[in-house]
Amino acid sequence: MNKIKPTLVQGTRDYGPEMMHKRNLIIHTIKDVFEKYAFQPLETPAMERLDTLTGKYGEEGDRLIFRILNSGDFKKEVDPQTWNQAESSALAALICEKALRYDLTVPFARYVAMNMYSLALPFKRYQIQPVWRADRPQKGRFREFYQCDADVVGSSSLWQEVELLLIYTEVFQKLNIPVTIRINNRKLLNALAAKAGAGERFATFVIILDKLDKIGKEEVIKEWLNAGFSPEGIDALSRWIFDENPNLEQVREALARDEEGIQELEFILKHLRSISAAAPVRFDPTLARGLDYYTGTVFEVVVQGVEVGSVGGGGRYNDLTGIFGVDGIPGVGISFGLDRILIAMEELGLFDGQLPLKSTVLVTALSEDQMPDAAKIATQLRNAGVSTELYPGGARLKKSLAYAHKTSIPFAVIIGENEAKKHTVLLKNMHSGDQIEVQTEQLIARKDDFFQLKK
Amino acid sequence: MNKIKPTLVQGTRDYGPEMMHKRNLIIHTIKDVFEKYAFQPLETPAMERLDTLTGKYGEEGDRLIFRILNSGDFKKEVDPQTWNQAESSALAALICEKALRYDLTVPFARYVAMNMYSLALPFKRYQIQPVWRADRPQKGRFREFYQCDADVVGSSSLWQEVELLLIYTEVFQKLNIPVTIRINNRKLLNALAAKAGAGERFATFVIILDKLDKIGKEEVIKEWLNAGFSPEGIDALSRWIFDENPNLEQVREALARDEEGIQELEFILKHLRSISAAAPVRFDPTLARGLDYYTGTVFEVVVQGVEVGSVGGGGRYNDLTGIFGVDGIPGVGISFGLDRILIAMEELGLFDGQLPLKSTVLVTALSEDQMPDAAKIATQLRNAGVSTELYPGGARLKKSLAYAHKTSIPFAVIIGENEAKKHTVLLKNMHSGDQIEVQTEQLIARKDDFFQLKK
Numbered sequence: 038m039n040k041i042k043p044t045l046v047q048g049t050r051d052y053g054p055e056m057m058h059k060r061n062l063i064i065h066t067i068k069d070v071f072e073k074y075a076f077q078p079l080e081t082p083a084m085e086r087l088d089t090l091t092g093k094y095g096e097e098g099d100r101l102i103f104r105i106l107n108s109g110d111f112k113k114e115v116d117p118q119t120w121n122q123a124e125s126s127a128l129a130a131l132i133c134e135k136a137l138r139y140d141l142t143v144p145f146a147r148y149v150a151m152n153m154y155s156l157a158l159p160f161k162r163y164q165i166q167p168v169w170r171a172d173r174p175q176k177g178r179f180r181e182f183y184q185c186d187a188d189v190v191g192s193s194s195l196w197q198e199v200e201l202l203l204i205y206t207e208v209f210q211k212l213n214i215p216v217t218i219r220i221n222n223r224k225l226l227n228a229l230a231a232k233a234g235a236g237e238r239f240a241t242f243v244i245i246l247d248k249l250d251k252i253g254k255e256e257v258i259k260e261w262l263n264a265g266f267s268p269e270g271i272d273a274l275s276r277w278i279f280d281e282n283p284n285l286e287q288v289r290e291a292l293a294r295d296e297e298g299i300q301e302l303e304f305i306l307k308h309l310r311s312i313s314a315a316a317p318v319r320f321d322p323t324l325a326r327g328l329d330y331y332t333g334t335v336f337e338v339v340v341q342g343v344e345v346g347s348v349g350g351g352g353r354y355n356d357l358t359g360i361f362g363v364d365g366i367p368g369v370g371i372s373f374g375l376d377r378i379l380i381a382m383e384e385l386g387l388f389d390g391q392l393p394l395k396s397t398v399l400v401t402a403l404s405e406d407q408m409p410d411a412a413k414i415a416t417q418l419r420n421a422g423v424s425t426e427l428y429p430g431g432a433r434l435k436k437s438l439a440y441a442h443k444t445s446i447p448f449a450v451i452i453g454e455n456e457a458k459k460h461t462v463l464l465k466n467m468h469s470g471d472q473i474e475v476q477t478e479q480l481i482a483r484k485d486d487f488f489q490l491k492k
Numbered sequence: 493m494n495k496i497k498p499t500l501v502q503g504t505r506d507y508g509p510e511m512m513h514k515r516n517l518i519i520h521t522i523k524d525v526f527e528k529y530a531f532q533p534l535e536t537p538a539m540e541r542l543d544t545l546t547g548k549y550g551e552e553g554d555r556l557i558f559r560i561l562n563s564g565d566f567k568k569e570v571d572p573q574t575w576n577q578a579e580s581s582a583l584a585a586l587i588c589e590k591a592l593r594y595d596l597t598v599p600f601a602r603y604v605a606m607n608m609y610s611l612a613l614p615f616k617r618y619q620i621q622p623v624w625r626a627d628r629p630q631k632g633r634f635r636e637f638y639q640c641d642a643d644v645v646g647s648s649s650l651w652q653e654v655e656l657l658l659i660y661t662e663v664f665q666k667l668n669i670p671v672t673i674r675i676n677n678r679k680l681l682n683a684l685a686a687k688a689g690a691g692e693r694f695a696t697f698v699i700i701l702d703k704l705d706k707i708g709k710e711e712v713i714k715e716w717l718n719a720g721f722s723p724e725g726i727d728a729l730s731r732w733i734f735d736e737n738p739n740l741e742q743v744r745e746a747l748a749r750d751e752e753g754i755q756e757l758e759f760i761l762k763h764l765r766s767i768s769a770a771a772p773v774r775f776d777p778t779l780a781r782g783l784d785y786y787t788g789t790v791f792e793v794v795v796q797g798v799e800v801g802s803v804g805g806g807g808r809y810n811d812l813t814g815i816f817g818v819d820g821i822p823g824v825g826i827s828f829g830l831d832r833i834l835i836a837m838e839e840l841g842l843f844d845g846q847l848p849l850k851s852t853v854l855v856t857a858l859s860e861d862q863m864p865d866a867a868k869i870a871t872q873l874r875n876a877g878v879s880t881e882l883y884p885g886g887a888r889l890k891k892s893l894a895y896a897h898k899t900s901i902p903f904a905v906i907i908g909e910n911e912a913k914k915h916t917v918l919l920k921n922m923h924s925g926d927q928i929e930v931q932t933e934q935l936i937a938r939k940d941d942f943f944q945l946k947k
Contacts, residue, residue, distance in 0.1 A: 194884030429649030
């Protein structure tokens with residue numbers, strides 16, 4: 038075995054203990070809310086058949102799929118002429134049958150299509166797993182990252198949208214992150230595009246509108262005009278579409294007719310507010326969510342006061358499983374951007390004063406002779422529900438306390454010969470440095486007094 | 493987009509809701525115990541550099557590593573002559589820089605080596621993640637499966653072994669699985685091999701002994717003799733080594749000298765029993781744990797009365813990170829076999845009577861008009877801590893009750909026009925079919941009486 042310098046694959050990360058604690062705090066909060074609303078967990082394999090994935094994410098997406106080389110003699114399976122002449126892109130399909138999942142939606146669609154006849158509809162699932170993309174690594178963009186999705190399929194009831202908005206509201210409330218949930222409807226966007234004279238060119242209309250956050254209102258209008266849309270239509274539209282607080286009644290007037298998208302938005306907002314008056318939701322007619330497969334409601338969540346981009350998004354779609362030959366399964370889903378939520382919480386200082394990263398107490402003996410006593414006290418503390426670390430084998434006190442400091446353990450329990458005889462321990466607050474002698478029995482009985490954690 | 497019939501990659505599985513609930517029950521139990529003992533979570537990326545993995549698992553292992561094809565024009569990077577002449581195995585290393593992790597130990601070693609100077613030792617980590625092996629798929633053997641490891645590195649104290657045995661004891665006790673933890677020591681095995689006249693051929697001695705469960709005692713003795721070991725030594729050894737309950741004193745006598753392995757085992761067993769008298773641990777001088785890198789204590793956990801193979805194993809090693817150029821990091825670790833634990837629990841009926849898989853209550857309205865009331869009651873139930881599903885949009889009652897049945901939701905709350913007027917609901921026990929009318933306020937206030945779950 039050669040000794041090699043250990044490194045990570047570019048664009049991937051280890052999640053060490055501190056990062057794991059922060060991530061787990063976020064993930065547990067989201068999971069608890071999902072389960073409260075009767076969403077069920079699903080996990081799919083990291084590897085899918087290559088043909089399950091290709092053609093689902095556009096040309097650029099196809100290039101970013103990580104392919105897994107066939108095991109064994111893959112060269113033998115390709116005829117020699119092809120081997121010599123074909124280009125890498127064509128060869129990849131011949132020597133790779135498997136690939137790493139690129140998102141959670143296509144594997145979910147495959148799962149639903151495969152299990153169509155045993156699933157009870159509506160089927161509500163959540164899924165929190167890593168995905169892989171062969172993107173060029175850069176700051177804040179990774180080749181492995183977690184996605185966190187919840188979808189309801191098999192129901193076109195708008196109550197599903199109401200419930201998903203309640204979930205968004207509750208999760209960000211629990212995490213103490215101030216957010217705005219932007220909501221719009223693709224049917225309304227279609228009507229607006231028609232009003233602007235976009236005709237068949239709805240996609241162009243949306244692609245330009247989608248740049249709003251980057252290039253601003255004036256540039257969007259300019260690009261619409263350059264694209265040849267109706268100046269009168271654009272003018273009428275831009276009089277209210279960029280307003281801070283457009284209301285649906287205005288939109289109805291502006292369109293000079295009723296419209297399904299408006300009705301849906303009204304239904305959702307009315308019922309949402311009757312259940313949760315404080316839901317931080319805001320109608321935003323400029324929200325498009327790209328050229329995704331959405332057909333009705335679209336959502337996007339942004340953090341107030343922190344520039345991290347959107348921390349959530351989703352929408353309603355007509356047909357999840359058509360690509361797998363199963364038609365007529367509508368659905369609606371939301372996702373949470375775990376990496377960005379974490380960054381936002383760090384910037385807002387929301388992890389400060391959380392529970393200790395490691396254990397609450399370090400138990401340490403002044404010599405090997407006191408280790409059996411130390412081990413017994415550690416066991417009693419653990420059985421009393423206190424996460425406890427036993428420092429091994431009679432080390433020098435200085436060393437064990439340095440360890441407690443370095444790992445941020447807030448309390449140390451020290452046992453020497455005298456203490457063992459008297460059935461006492463020294464309890465040291467690692468933060469203040471204060472130290473008191475306590476009867477061992479009292480230490481357990483009054484643990485809640487002794488191990489008060491900073492709030 | 494072609495419509496393709498959706499299938500899984502051979503040897504991989506979806507974990508649907510039922511399987512996820514069972515797995516989560518096991519994983520949460522293990523995690524809680526790990527954290528009680530101050531082990532900290534770690535996750536490493538699915539992809540490692542190919543050269544981080546190769547050469548660590550033997551020739552067979554190398555073949556079973558899944559390689560990830562380089563993105564972009566991989567063919568261009570190989571000179572044409574090599575492209576034509578090289579065999580698949582040589583080419584694989586030229587067109588793949590990355591691979592999927594094969595176990596959790598090598599990535600952990602890489603992590604420790606990379607973070608050596610920032611880690612506080614001893615470092616106690618646990619890691620629960622999938623690994624991938626290009627094994628031929630067969631019953632009970634998968635190409636993607638979870639491993640679950642806990643290791644302490646940077647400490648050679650035998651108290652670590654004591655604590656790991658306490659963790660095994662506590663986890664299986666909490667899961668209600670009756671187990672035996674077999675324990676042995678590689679130093680003792682070395683001494684026994686010497687006694688049997690194995691000389692330098694310790695590996696041969698162990699490989700034969702490792703077959704004991706498969707081929708039985710007589711065949712092991714025969715193979716040892718065929719391997720040319722000392723007939724007298726084998727004879728002396730086989731007089732006690734296969735005993736049901738060999739004790740360490742006998743072994744000391746048989747070896748006619750004291751031996752470090754015996755001392756270590758005595759220390760561990762003595763202190764373990766003083767803390768947990770009922771720890772189901774048994775000294776077993778035939779336990780070898782293959783030709784792994786173990787150098788001291790070895791463990792293996794088997795279920796009593798169910799044939800599933802070992803559900804746990806581990807041991808002490810001298811040098812975790814030497815392969816990455818960082819010497820002198822000893823450690824000891826254990827692992828849990830999640831798939832086998834699940835099978836054992838299914839066979840023992842331990843999942844029967846657990847909490848409902850989906851929500852506790854389905855709230856359903858007899859018509860769309862009662863949906864706002866239904867949504868409010870669902871919200872109140874959820875806020876009172878009851879996992880609740882709101883059945884969408886005024887479906888026929890028969891349909892929503894069939895849904896509750898199919899998804900095993902134990903209670904339904906039904907709201908019709910009359911009930912809405914009277915502020916009551918119908919509460920139906922889906923199991924017994926019993927139905928009562930309840931004041932809505934009472935439903936929430938007395939939820940613990942109404943939603944009694946089978947134990």
